[in-house]
Amino acid sequence: MSQKLNTPKGTRDFSSLEIKKRDYLLNTLKQCFKTFNFQEIQTPSFENLSTLTGKYGNEEDNLIFKILSSGDKIKKADTEAFKENKLTKFSNSLSDKALRYDLTVPLSRFVSQNLNNLSFPFKRFQTQLVWRAERPQRGRFREFLQCDVDIIGESNHLNEVECIKVYDTVFKRLGMPKVNLRINNRQILEGISQLMNLDSVNEIASILDKTDKIGVDGVINELKKKNISDTAIDQLNFFLDLKGSNREKINNLRAKFSSNKISTNGLDLLEKVINTSQKFNLKNIDISFDLSLARGLSYYTGTIIEVSSPDEFDIGSIGGGGRYDDLVQKNNPRLSGFGISFGFDRICLILDELNLFPSELDSSKSFMFLNFSLEKIDNLLVYIDKLRENNIICELYPTDTKIKKQMDYANQRGIDFVVIVGQEELNKNIFKLKDMSSGKESSFDLKNIVSELQNLS
Amino acid sequence: MSQKLNTPKGTRDFSSLEIKKRDYLLNTLKQCFKTFNFQEIQTPSFENLSTLTGKYGNEEDNLIFKILSSGDKIKKADTEAFKENKLTKFSNSLSDKALRYDLTVPLSRFVSQNLNNLSFPFKRFQTQLVWRAERPQRGRFREFLQCDVDIIGESNHLNEVECIKVYDTVFKRLGMPKVNLRINNRQILEGISQLMNLDSVNEIASILDKTDKIGVDGVINELKKKNISDTAIDQLNFFLDLKGSNREKINNLRAKFSSNKISTNGLDLLEKVINTSQKFNLKNIDISFDLSLARGLSYYTGTIIEVSSPDEFDIGSIGGGGRYDDLVQKNNPRLSGFGISFGFDRICLILDELNLFPSELDSSKSFMFLNFSLEKIDNLLVYIDKLRENNIICELYPTDTKIKKQMDYANQRGIDFVVIVGQEELNKNIFKLKDMSSGKESSFDLKNIVSELQNLS
Numbered sequence: 001m002s003q004k005l006n007t008p009k010g011t012r013d014f015s016s017l018e019i020k021k022r023d024y025l026l027n028t029l030k031q032c033f034k035t036f037n038f039q040e041i042q043t044p045s046f047e048n049l050s051t052l053t054g055k056y057g058n059e060e061d062n063l064i065f066k067i068l069s070s071g072d073k074i075k076k077a078d079t080e081a082f083k084e085n086k087l088t089k090f091s092n093s094l095s096d097k098a099l100r101y102d103l104t105v106p107l108s109r110f111v112s113q114n115l116n117n118l119s120f121p122f123k124r125f126q127t128q129l130v131w132r133a134e135r136p137q138r139g140r141f142r143e144f145l146q147c148d149v150d151i152i153g154e155s156n157h158l159n160e161v162e163c164i165k166v167y168d169t170v171f172k173r174l175g176m177p178k179v180n181l182r183i184n185n186r187q188i189l190e191g192i193s194q195l196m197n198l199d200s201v202n203e204i205a206s207i208l209d210k211t212d213k214i215g216v217d218g219v220i221n222e223l224k225k226k227n228i229s230d231t232a233i234d235q236l237n238f239f240l241d242l243k244g245s246n247r248e249k250i251n252n253l254r255a256k257f258s259s260n261k262i263s264t265n266g267l268d269l270l271e272k273v274i275n276t277s278q279k280f281n282l283k284n285i286d287i288s289f290d291l292s293l294a295r296g297l298s299y300y301t302g303t304i305i306e307v308s309s310p311d312e313f314d315i316g317s318i319g320g321g322g323r324y325d326d327l328v329q330k331n332n333p334r335l336s337g338f339g340i341s342f343g344f345d346r347i348c349l350i351l352d353e354l355n356l357f358p359s360e361l362d363s364s365k366s367f368m369f370l371n372f373s374l375e376k377i378d379n380l381l382v383y384i385d386k387l388r389e390n391n392i393i394c395e396l397y398p399t400d401t402k403i404k405k406q407m408d409y410a411n412q413r414g415i416d417f418v419v420i421v422g423q424e425e426l427n428k429n430i431f432k433l434k435d436m437s438s439g440k441e442s443s444f445d446l447k448n449i450v451s452e453l454q455n456l457s
Numbered sequence: 458m459s460q461k462l463n464t465p466k467g468t469r470d471f472s473s474l475e476i477k478k479r480d481y482l483l484n485t486l487k488q489c490f491k492t493f494n495f496q497e498i499q500t501p502s503f504e505n506l507s508t509l510t511g512k513y514g515n516e517e518d519n520l521i522f523k524i525l526s527s528g529d530k531i532k533k534a535d536t537e538a539f540k541e542n543k544l545t546k547f548s549n550s551l552s553d554k555a556l557r558y559d560l561t562v563p564l565s566r567f568v569s570q571n572l573n574n575l576s577f578p579f580k581r582f583q584t585q586l587v588w589r590a591e592r593p594q595r596g597r598f599r600e601f602l603q604c605d606v607d608i609i610g611e612s613n614h615l616n617e618v619e620c621i622k623v624y625d626t627v628f629k630r631l632g633m634p635k636v637n638l639r640i641n642n643r644q645i646l647e648g649i650s651q652l653m654n655l656d657s658v659n660e661i662a663s664i665l666d667k668t669d670k671i672g673v674d675g676v677i678n679e680l681k682k683k684n685i686s687d688t689a690i691d692q693l694n695f696f697l698d699l700k701g702s703n704r705e706k707i708n709n710l711r712a713k714f715s716s717n718k719i720s721t722n723g724l725d726l727l728e729k730v731i732n733t734s735q736k737f738n739l740k741n742i743d744i745s746f747d748l749s750l751a752r753g754l755s756y757y758t759g760t761i762i763e764v765s766s767p768d769e770f771d772i773g774s775i776g777g778g779g780r781y782d783d784l785v786q787k788n789n790p791r792l793s794g795f796g797i798s799f800g801f802d803r804i805c806l807i808l809d810e811l812n813l814f815p816s817e818l819d820s821s822k823s824f825m826f827l828n829f830s831l832e833k834i835d836n837l838l839v840y841i842d843k844l845r846e847n848n849i850i851c852e853l854y855p856t857d858t859k860i861k862k863q864m865d866y867a868n869q870r871g872i873d874f875v876v877i878v879g880q881e882e883l884n885k886n887i888f889k890l891k892d893m894s895s896g897k898e899s900s901f902d903l904k905n906i907v908s909e910l911q912n913l914s
Contacts, residue, residue, distance in 0.1 A: 043464070
């Protein structure tokens with residue numbers, strides 16, 4: 001046992017203090033989701049591999065953590081595929097389960113499986129871990145918490161508005177600075193890709209998504225490398241170059257798309273979402289229509305949105321979501337869904353740096369009984385039991401080691417008061433209390449210990 | 458998309474109601490751990506494979522879920538091992554990470570990694586999922602929540618006592634019937650295995666553990682199959698046959714072990730733990746010294762305990778733990794640890810069947826606004842926003858479909874009150890409220906909507 005022990009790449013341990021901060025954020029989110037009357041569900045950490053693959057896109061599928069088959073199932077290893085360097089085929093022969101990559105696909109599995117027991121629109125929230133085999137970087141981990149709300153069963157634009165308002169409410173409650181919510185619609189992008197003579201916008205979605213990192217010129221360069229024709233690129237450039245207010249952009253596009261039903265549909269929806277959202281008294285969100293927003297996941301079919309981190313943070317988006325029409329296994333009536341996700345870890349990072357966590361995350365006081373001798377502690381156990389029955393946080397130092405060592409422990413642990421009941425105190429039926437921050441010592445009747453400590457805690 | 462969608466074997470989805478119950482139990486546990494001044498930590502869902510293997514025992518190692526290497530790492534597949542049917546070697550070449558099998562080994566990794574930043578004794582609690590590739594059965598799942606408290610850094614018997622008191626406090630708070638806590642000490646078992654001429658008790662631990670299922674005769678049969686000599690079996694039988702109170706058993710063993718230092722050490726410790734625990738005013742626990750308790754995990758070295766489910770439940774243990782001396786990578790001073798685990802899912806099952814969950818798990822009332830037309834809802838959004846700002850749970854039905862359909866949804870979702878603001882109400886500046894349980898309808902001033910609904914919620 002001498003090797004170096006570490007957490008795996010891209011994963012973290014959390015200390016007690018970090019957990020208190022994370023719990024504060026998590027509870028704020030959950031409390032907000034509940035006032036919007038979303039219901040919580042939880043799904044297993046892993047799903048059947050077939051449930052997950054083919055929904056996100058090829059690049060994303062490669063980032064799914066697969067679970068190695070156990071026992072005799074591993075005998076199914078397709079070594080022929082291995083020899084032929086067909087690695088995906090080989091790894092699929094070794095696995096029939098995989099860790100959750102997001103919360104949307106498990107939700108769609110849940111809804112398909114429980115169609116007859118759910119009432120629609122089904123408004124659910126879910127706050128669970130997801131895992132991605134990505135290269136870790138600031139604010140990006142291989143294991144991270146996602147917090148999602150989704151509304152399934154209706155394609156009405158009010159669902160988009162409701163979710164945008166969830167963002168607004170959460171950010172307001174957290175005291176965050178105003179953030180920018182970019183919005184677009186996949187149908188508009190499909191219209192553009194038709195003008196560009198592409199089969200689908202999915203061909204260029206991942207490149208488009210880089211616009212805010214590499215700029216329009218960067219995007220055009222990457223498209224050229226992909227053998228997209230100059231005419232097509234000129235078409236795209238026209239759209240990416242559109243300036244002005246949301247309204248001006250929408251009007252410009254209406255002219256361009258007058259004969260394209262899909263795109264005008266998309267524009268109508270986009271306009272309704274923006275207009276109705278603004279009537280909802282948004283306090284922490286500016287909405288901007290951004291044609292360069294594509295969102296990589298291939299299951300999106302309608303509205304897509306993404307929330308940028310506040311200007312001073314260079315950690316990408318802190319939330320995003322969209323409408324997906326084909327995830328739930330039911331066609332009549334069609335169950336369309338819209339949902340958003342909060343980037344929990346990145347929001348934590350922002351709250352930390354902007355000092356937005358409450359200063360007293362946990363205000364209960366803690367008490368530690370000194371241990372003078374193992375024979376004498378029998379007298380104390382009943383008091384300790386009573387104190388805990390009254391929810392007073394207390395402990396007994398477990399050995400009768402030197403008092404200095406015990407006090408050092410109390411200091412390091414942040415104990416608020418040390419309780420002293422030695423032989424002398426027992427004889428007098430009293431206890432002493434040492435305030436660890438002021439150093440002050442006081443004596444009290446032992447029989448009043450519960451009420452005295454209750455007053456302090 | 459027509460295949461059958463399911464959760465993987467041994468895993469479950471949780472509905473909103475189930476989560477409320479589980480949260481109640483989880484919060485009770487956490488609250489109790491906190492009054493004992495344990496600090497929470499969280500560790501990643503997966504660890505490096507080398508951190509996990511070789512700690513639990515060979516059988517258990519086979520139940521660890523390994524994560525398939527992704528990307529090019531899979532090229533390291535040891536196909537030679539596969540050909541030679543060395544399946545463990547083959548699967549180890551395909552994986553360098555694995556899902557948590559318990560919370561103790563990750564804790565020992567955490568402590569080894571953070572030795573210089575922790576104050577000892579380190580009292581931590583942890584409530585996270587663990588995964589085991591076991592055959593699922595009633596109360597046993599492949600993904601389940603474990604709730605652990607451990608004290609690391611001291612081998613003093615007070616740590617055992619403190620953890621036994623944690624069990625007692627939790628079960629008391631939950632209103633559980635009295636349960637039996639069986640206790641033994643690995644050192645005593647080592648003494649017995651010496652008398653049996655075995656190398657270690659680990660050779661027979663998993664068989665011994667079956668005593669409460671298959672009885673002493675069943676155990677003896679299995680030992681015979683393992684080629685344990687008749688003389689050795691007679692030795693063991695003497696111990697398993699011991700009757701009487703804890704004290705009588707201890708005295709009997711003292712005579713038998715008078716010259717065996719390891720075992721008398723174990724007996725001394727066991728006696729101290731039992732005696733001191735009883736001074737701690739145990740309310741929900743009977744302690745019984747049980748020589749047939751071995752606890753399979755090979756990392757245990759001292760005290761071992763296990764809590765049986767109440768008599769009427771046949772779901773095995775609802776908690777267990779023990780002392781482990783060799784898990785933390787530090788030798789001077791030796792960091793011994795003692796910890797216990799709560800079988801969360803089984804306790805849930807018991808609370809459910811004994812009707813011990815509080816009847817009102819969530820008493821907030823919920824309100825739903827009927828949707829009369831998408832044009833008119835603009836008037837309502839500001840009210841809805843205000844209500845939610847005051848933490849009143851409310852939603853607007855997202856489409857202006859038939860009122861009957863909206864009312865059906867409100868019924869199915871368990872909405873407490875439906876809010877009616879149609880054109881007529883808007884004209885009069887009022888809103889109507891329909892109590893969904895009584896059917897009663899009342900009218901109020903629209904401008905008082907927040908205070909009126911606050912009174913009801």
